Amino acid sequence: MKISHQDLFDRAVAAYARACARDGVAFAQPSLSASHVDGDTVTLANINGPLARYRWAGAKVLRVSG
DSSP states (O other): OOOOHHHHHHHHHHHHHHHHHHHTOOOOOOOTTTOEEETTEEEEEETTEEEEEEEEOSSSEEEEEO
16 A cells, blocks of 8 residues: 555654554654655654654554664
8 A cells, every 4th residue: 555755744644653652752843844754764854854764564564673
């Protein structure tokens, strides 16, 4: 299943927010313009730099790092 860059970004941000809440760390809002989508992988970033990387795995996003 193909996923749009915007949908991948939105799903990665939601997964990142859940991971921050679960891990008890402050959520830093990713910026669409600072983030980068490369194929099925999105690197979430903001003005302070990279925050996390997620990969599209067919029906969900998986955290690669961060």
